[in-house]
Amino acid sequence: MSLTIKLHVTTSHLNITAIKRPTLPRLRTTKPIYHSDALLCLVYKQKPTTMHEPARSTIKSSLIEPDGGSLVDLVVPESERGSKALEAESLPKLSLTKIDLEWVHVISEGWASPLRGFMREDQYLQSLHFNSLRVKDGSVVNMSLPIVLAIDDETKERIGTSPNVGLVGPNGDLIGILRSIEIYKHNKEERIARTWGSTAPGLPYVEEAITPAGNWLIGGDLEVLERIKYNDGLDNYRLSPQQLRNEFDKRQADAVFAFQLRNPVHNGHALLMNDTRRRLLEMGYKNPILLLHPLGGFTKPDDVPLDVRMEQHSKVLEDGVLDPETTIVGIFPSPMHYAGPTEVQWHAKARINAGANFYIVGRDPAGMGHPTEKRDLYDPDHGKKVLSMAPGLEKLNILPFRVAAYDTVEKKMAFFDPSRAKDFLFISGTKMRTYAKTGENPPDGFMCPGGWKVLVNYYESLQTEESSQHQAVLST
CATH class of the missing domain: 3.40.50.620 (HUPs)
Incomplete structure (x- = not known):
């Protein structure tokens, strides 16, 4: 717009x-x-x-x-789907919640263009403190909400030094790959205070997605094996x-x-x-x-x-x-x-x-x-x-x-x-x-x-x- x-x-x-x-x-x-x-x-x-x-x-x-000059589409071509799926299967796995999957959907279709994956720390800090991202040509695009993926200590240890991880959906299906990952601390109080302007108990998204989440955030470039579907009779509306x-x-x-x-x-x-x-x-x-x-x-x-x-x-x-x-x-x-x-x-x-x-x-x-x-x-x-x-x-x-x-x-x-x-x-x-x-x-x-x-x-x-x-x- x-x-x-x-x-x-x-x-x-x-x-x-x-x-x-x-x-x-x-x-x-x-x-x-x-x-x-x-x-x-x-x-x-x-x-x-x-x-x-x-x-x-x-x-x-x-x-x-679109923001950044071109619309992001992170769904891998059908000709590459088989090889990417085999690679994802061989990687350390990261399980997604239902809300994580919704963010995968958002990122992969380009709603958050020019973002190409879950935020790395520099992107996270820009979003959290400036409500925007500075892109390579020096221009600024709006990005008022941090789009991040949280992991716990056990998952962090399991990933180890691997540069890439496989993403698994809430139903156990293989969703895609997060490449060239970066793991950094998840300061929940700072995130909540800056996003909502309040840390009062009872904020719906906080209780659902942040309070129970892990103490680390993982960013990287996203590749999605297939377009996200929910099979609820409404997918034809998800343009x-x-x-x-x-x-x-x-x-x-x-x-x-x-x-x-x-x-x-x-x-x-x-x-x-x-x-x-x-x-x-x-x-x-x-x-x-x-x-x-x-x-x-x-x-x-x-x-x-x-x-x-x-x-x-x-x-x-x-x-x-x-x-x-x-x-x-x-x-x-x-x-x-x-x-x-x-x-x-x-x-x-x-x-x-x-x-x-x-x-x-x-x-x-x-x-x-x-x-x-x-x-x-x-x-x-x-x-x-x-x-x-x-x-x-x-x-x-x-x-x-x-x-x-x-x-x-x-x-x-x-x-x-x-x-x-x-x-x-x-x-x-x-x-x-x-x-x-x-x-x-x-x-x-x-x-x-x-x-x-x-x-x-x-x-x-x-x-x-x-x-x-x-x-x-x-x-x-």
């Missing part, structure tokens, strides 16, 4: 607030949580032009240059950056705007996405394409599971809330950190590599409630502000949008009008969850009927499972 694109921006239509830049397996849980974002805005990776320049782009959006670029070309897109989400789509989200397309058309684009791009890696247990979300998204398209002709639905394979302004940079950077040149970001992007206090972990406006200043995202500009809420007069989701505030209803995540759990319908126009039915069925299935488990306990 890194190429300068010429745009005609009419401030009378967009009401832009200028921002000056500095020169620098599915789990079921008993307490599901649905979180709804009300304040949404559009962030696009380019410089606006003067008022009198022609309203057109200079190149197809799908040909925007790589190159596949997405090909699809944008096929549809003759002259702009691509990506929407990152990990929740079901309600009509407030759809309002923003449709309004974004309208504004792009006003700018002079002829065929803007929406990349509806739900996160498909690790999420905390009380988030709606991926398969349920994908079914809900399909209903949004079936019901015509979003136009299938101008929408591509794909799964972004990254794990979720819930690291707020630090993580939202990663979400934006990855979509650059997929060829998108517009990026929609919501209120408190990648944020969550504080794990031990009754407050948000991050300032809800800091994510969009950080994106406007982040190293490696220098051309990022912000177009603020108004708050979306339910208009009780018009009986639909609409942008909040302060002059008649009493007419608007803010439906929180807690309120919507209560609706779904009790079987009560939300106001007409809040979510498409087909999508809402998917959520109701999901929460009913949870209640059925809870009841069965309770009966089993009583019987025992």
Whole structure:
């Protein structure tokens, strides 16, 4: 989403607030949580032009240059697969967790371009302290999250002096090779404090992937034997950056705007996405394409599971809330950190590599409630502000949008009008969850009927499972 694109921006239509830049397996849980974002805005990776320049782009959006100049693809050619597999089998083995495998997926397809493997120490320190990497030509690319692989003392001793290791997946299958390895200390406290800005207990990714991890990190160049598949019925949605670029070309897109989400789509989200397309058309684009791009890696247990979300998204398209002709639905394979302004940079950077040149970001992007206090972990406006200043995202500009809420007069989701505030209803995540759990319908126009039915069925299935488990306990 890194190429300068010429745009005609009419401030009378967009009401832009200028921002000056500095020169620098599915789990079921008993307490599901649905979180709804009300304040949404559009962030696009380019410089606006003067008022009198022609309203057109200079190149197809799908040909925007990936970070580092070329898209990384670390899957070995089929002709070499046999010999590489034999070599991997002969090497010391390193077992991957489910989240490690998701990172292998991310790296191997080029979402983290120009990264070519798990980070070595110099890359790790740059990411941790500067949120960026300096590449060979001296330029800087954004890399706000450390992408690392942890090992314990026993594994370190077993590897010994071997320069290469074989990678084994959670199911025992051979995944690939990590070459020219470097092993260095894993200072967990420093990593957690700098990534989350907090060391409070209860951070989901920390508890799942860092606290139980080993005290060493291993970096090196990655080679993957075959493209990562999950065999969960959703692999056809897991389009790589190159596949997405090909699809944008096929549809003759002259702009691509990506929407990152990990929740079901309600009509407030759809309002923003449709309004974004309208504004792009006003700018002079002829065929803007929406990349509806739900996160498909690790999420905390009380988030709606991926398969349920994908079914809900399909209903949004079936019901015509979003136009299938101008929408591509794909799964972004990254794990979720819930690291707020630090993580939202990663979400934006990855979509650059997929060829998108517009990026929609919501209120408190990648944020969550504080794990031990009754407050948000991050300032809800800091994510969009950080994106406007982040190293490696220098051309990022912000177009603020108004708050979306339910208009009780018009009986639909609409942008909040302060002059008649009493007419608007803010439906929180807690309120919507209560609706779904009790079987009560939300106001007409809040979510498409087909999508809402998917959520109701999901929460009913949870209640059925809870009841069965309770009966089993009583019987025992």
